[in-house]
Amino acid sequence: MADPVFERLALIGVGLIGSSVARIARSRGDIARVVVANARTEATLNRVADLGIADLTEIDPARAVEDADCVMLCAPVGAYAALAQQIAPHLMPGAIVTDVGSTKQSVIRDIGPFLPQGTHFVPAHPMAGTEFSGPDAGFIELFQGRWCLLTPPTGTDDRAVSKIRTLWERCGATVSIMDAAHHDRVVAIVSHLPHLIAFTICGTADDLADETRQEVLRFAASGFRDFTRIAASDPVMWRDIFLNNRDALLEMLARFTEDAQAMARAVRWGDTTYIEDKVLRGRKIRQALIDLNQA
Amino acid sequence: MADPVFERLALIGVGLIGSSVARIARSRGDIARVVVANARTEATLNRVADLGIADLTEIDPARAVEDADCVMLCAPVGAYAALAQQIAPHLMPGAIVTDVGSTKQSVIRDIGPFLPQGTHFVPAHPMAGTEFSGPDAGFIELFQGRWCLLTPPTGTDDRAVSKIRTLWERCGATVSIMDAAHHDRVVAIVSHLPHLIAFTICGTADDLADETRQEVLRFAASGFRDFTRIAASDPVMWRDIFLNNRDALLEMLARFTEDAQAMARAVRWGDTTYIEDKVLRGRKIRQALIDLNQA
Numbered sequence: 001m002a003d004p005v006f007e008r009l010a011l012i013g014v015g016l017i018g019s020s021v022a023r024i025a026r027s028r029g030d031i032a033r034v035v036v037a038n039a040r041t042e043a044t045l046n047r048v049a050d051l052g053i054a055d056l057t058e059i060d061p062a063r064a065v066e067d068a069d070c071v072m073l074c075a076p077v078g079a080y081a082a083l084a085q086q087i088a089p090h091l092m093p094g095a096i097v098t099d100v101g102s103t104k105q106s107v108i109r110d111i112g113p114f115l116p117q118g119t120h121f122v123p124a125h126p127m128a129g130t131e132f133s134g135p136d137a138g139f140i141e142l143f144q145g146r147w148c149l150l151t152p153p154t155g156t157d158d159r160a161v162s163k164i165r166t167l168w169e170r171c172g173a174t175v176s177i178m179d180a181a182h183h184d185r186v187v188a189i190v191s192h193l194p195h196l197i198a199f200t201i202c203g204t205a206d207d208l209a210d211e212t213r214q215e216v217l218r219f220a221a222s223g224f225r226d227f228t229r230i231a232a233s234d235p236v237m238w239r240d241i242f243l244n245n246r247d248a249l250l251e252m253l254a255r256f257t258e259d260a261q262a263m264a265r266a267v268r269w270g271d272t273t274y275i276e277d278k279v280l281r282g283r284k285i286r287q288a289l290i291d292l293n294q295a
Numbered sequence: 296m297a298d299p300v301f302e303r304l305a306l307i308g309v310g311l312i313g314s315s316v317a318r319i320a321r322s323r324g325d326i327a328r329v330v331v332a333n334a335r336t337e338a339t340l341n342r343v344a345d346l347g348i349a350d351l352t353e354i355d356p357a358r359a360v361e362d363a364d365c366v367m368l369c370a371p372v373g374a375y376a377a378l379a380q381q382i383a384p385h386l387m388p389g390a391i392v393t394d395v396g397s398t399k400q401s402v403i404r405d406i407g408p409f410l411p412q413g414t415h416f417v418p419a420h421p422m423a424g425t426e427f428s429g430p431d432a433g434f435i436e437l438f439q440g441r442w443c444l445l446t447p448p449t450g451t452d453d454r455a456v457s458k459i460r461t462l463w464e465r466c467g468a469t470v471s472i473m474d475a476a477h478h479d480r481v482v483a484i485v486s487h488l489p490h491l492i493a494f495t496i497c498g499t500a501d502d503l504a505d506e507t508r509q510e511v512l513r514f515a516a517s518g519f520r521d522f523t524r525i526a527a528s529d530p531v532m533w534r535d536i537f538l539n540n541r542d543a544l545l546e547m548l549a550r551f552t553e554d555a556q557a558m559a560r561a562v563r564w565g566d567t568t569y570i571e572d573k574v575l576r577g578r579k580i581r582q583a584l585i586d587l588n589q590a
Contacts, residue, residue, distance in 0.1 A: 127514060131581075147513070147514055149514070176513075176514075178510075182507075182510075185507060186507060186510045186511060186514055187514070189496075189499070189500050189503065189507075189511055189519070190500075190511050190514055190515050190519040191519065193496065194496065194519050194521070194522055196555070196558060196562075197492060197496070197555065198577060199558070199573045199574050199576075199577040200551060200554045200555045200558050200573065201484075201488065201489065201492070201551055201554075202573075202576055202577035202579075202580040202581070203554055203573050203576045203577070204484070204547070204550050204551045204554045205484050205485075205580060206576050206579070206580055207550070207554075208484065212477075212480060212481060212484075215473075215477075215481045216481060216484055216485050217580070217583050217584060217587055218442070218471075218587065219422060219442055219444070219471075219481055219482070219485055220485050220584055224484070224485040224486065224489050225584065226489070226521045226522075226524065226525055227489055227521075228577065228580055228581040228584055229521065229581070230521055233574065233577075233578075234574075235570075235571045235574035235575050235578070236571065238570070238574050239567055239570045239571050239574065242562045242570055243562065243565055243567070243570070246562055246563065249562060250559055250562060250563060252499070253555065253559050254559075255499050255502070256495060256496055256499045257552065257555065257556070259495045259496075259498055259499045259502075260491070260492065260495045260548065260552065261552075263491060263494070263495050264545055264548050264549075267491075267537045267538065267541055267544060267545060268541065268545060270538055272534055272538070275530075275533070275534045275537055275538070276530045276531065276534050278494045278495065278497075278498050279494050279528065279529075279530035279533050279534065280530050281494075281497055281498045281501050282493060282494040282497035282498070282523065282528075283528075283530070284497075284501070285497040285500060285501055285512070285523055286426075286497070286523040286524070288512050289512060289515055289520065289523055292512055292513065
C-alpha cells in the first residue's frame with residue numbers, strides 16, 4: 001500500500017461529503033493515518049463514533065485541527081468565515097487547508113485572509129451528492145467517476161495542490177484545476193440554477209388552489225418528479241450556495257428568464273419553428289452528455 | 296381469459312404509446328381480437344410488420360378505421376383535426392374513438408365536431424413515457440402502475456367510457472375520470488411546464504461562450520443532467536402539446552416566473568428566511584410524493 005497522503009486529517013463537518021471522505025480514508029488507509037471528525041453537536045459526534053467512521057471526535061474546531069497536516073472544511077459555505085477565524089491560530093506550520101464547498105470565489109474571500117503564513121490553501125469542489133445529508137448519508141462510492149475541481153489561487157504551493165489532488169484521486173474522483181471565477185459560472189448553470197428552478201417550481205405547485213395541488217401530487221408525471229428529486233436537498237447548504245454565488249447565479253437566471261420569455265412568446269404566437277428548434281437543442285445537449293458518458 | 300374488449304382496434308400512429316398498446320394487445324389477447332396499425336410512412340409500417348406487433352398494417356387512415364369498433368389516435372395532438380376529418384366518414388356505426396394525447400380540451404375541440412352521430416368519443420391520456428420515440432421504443436410494461444386520465448365530455452355513453460377504462464386497466468394503468476379543463480391545468484404544472492423549462496435551460500447553456508459550454512458538458516452535475524433527461528424528447532410531439540395547452544401553460548409559466556423573480560430578489564438582498572422556506576417547501580412536496588408512492 002502507498003504511504004498515506006496525510007498523517008492527520010481533520011474533517012470540520014461530517015455530513016454527506018465529510019462522512020464519505022471519513023469512510024474512504026478509514027477503509028483505504030492511504031489517505032490519512034488518523035481521521036479526526038468535528039461537528040457542531042455532540043449528537044452528531046456520538047453518531048460518528050457509533051458508525052466507527054473516524055479515529056477521534058472533537059466538538060471544538062480549534063482543538064480538532066491541532067497537529068493536523070490537512071484540515072478539510074465540510075460545512076455549509078456560509079459557516080466558513082467564522083470557522084476559519086476559529087481554527088487559524090491553531091493550525092500547525094505547513095498545514096494544508098482545503099474545503100468541499102460548491103462556491104469557490106466566496107471560499108477564497110472568506111478563508112484566505114485568516115490563514116497564517118506557512119500554511120497552504122487549496123480550495124476544492126467534489127461534484128457529487130445525493131438528496132440526503134448527515135453522517136449516515138455518506139458512502140464509500142460517492143466520488144467514484146465524479147469530478148473534483150480544484151481552484152488554487154495564483155502562487156499556491158505546488159506540493160500542497162498535488163497532495164489534495166492525490167487525496168481526491170484516491171477517493172475515486174477525476175481532478176481538474178480551474179480558475180475560481182470560471183468555476184463559479186460553470187456551476188451556476190450546471191447545478192445552482194437547476195436547483196433554484198426546482199425549489200421554485202415546487203413552491204409554485206404548492207401555491208395552487210387546494211384541489212389542483214392534491215392532483216399535482218397524485219399525477220406527478222416524470223417531469224415534475226425529476227424536479228422534486230433535485231429539490232429534496234439541504235436548506236442551509238443551498239441557502240449558503242445561492243448567497244455565495246450570487247452574481248453568477250443571478251446572471252444565469254436572468255439569461256434563463258429571457259429565454260423562457262422568448263419561449264412563452266413563441267407558444268403564444270404559434271411560432272412552431274422556434275419551439276421545435278429549442279426542443280432539438282435540448283436533444284443535442286443530451287446527446288453530447290451521453291457521448292461524454294455523463295448521462 | 297376474458298373476452299376481448301374490442302373486435303378490431305385501429306391504432307392511428309405507432310410511436311412509443313401506440314406500439315406499446317399494440318404489444319400489450321397482441322400479448323394479452325383480451326384487449327382486441329385484431330390490431331390494425333396505421334402510420335404516415337411505409338418505412339414505419341414495415342418496421343411494425345418486422346416487429347410483429349400488429350395483425351395488419353394500413354397506410355391510409357381512412358381504410359385503417361374500416362370495421363374497427365375502436366379507433367385510438369396515437370399521433371402528435373397537432374395532427375388530430377386533419378386525421379379526424381379523414382377518418383370520420385369511414386367509422387362504423389357504434390365505433391368508439393379515443394386518443395392518447397397530453398392535452399384534452401384541444402382534442403375535444405379538434406376531433407369532436409367531425410364525429411358522426413352514433414359513434415362515441417372518449418378522450419384519454421395515459422401518463423407514461425420515456426425520452427424515446429418510434430415503434431421500437433414501445434414495451435409491454437410502459438403503463439404498469441401509471442395513471443390514465445379519461446376526460447369524456449358530458450353526455451358521453453357510459454358503456455363506451457367503461458370499455459376504454461377496461462382497455463387501460465388491462466394495459467396496467469389506474470384510471471381516473473376528470474374534467475378536460477381541469478386536466479389541462481394539472482398537466483400544465485406537473486408535466487408541460489417542467490418540459491418547457493428543461494428545453495429552455497438546455498438552450499441557455501448552449502448559448503454560453505464556447506469555453507464555458509464545453510465545461511458545462513464536462514461537469515454537468517446531477518441537477519443539469521436530470522434536466523437534459525427530460526429535454527431529450529420528441530420535438531413535434533412537444534411543439535404540439537405546448538401549442539394545444541397554450542393558456543394553461545402560459546398561466547403556469549407566469550406564476551413560476553413571478554416566483555423565480557421573488558427568489559432572485561431574495562438572493563440579491565440576502566433574505567435567508569425566504570430562501571430556506573422555499574427549499575423546505577420543495578422537500579415537503581418531495582416527501583408528499585414519496586408518501587403517495589410516486590417518487
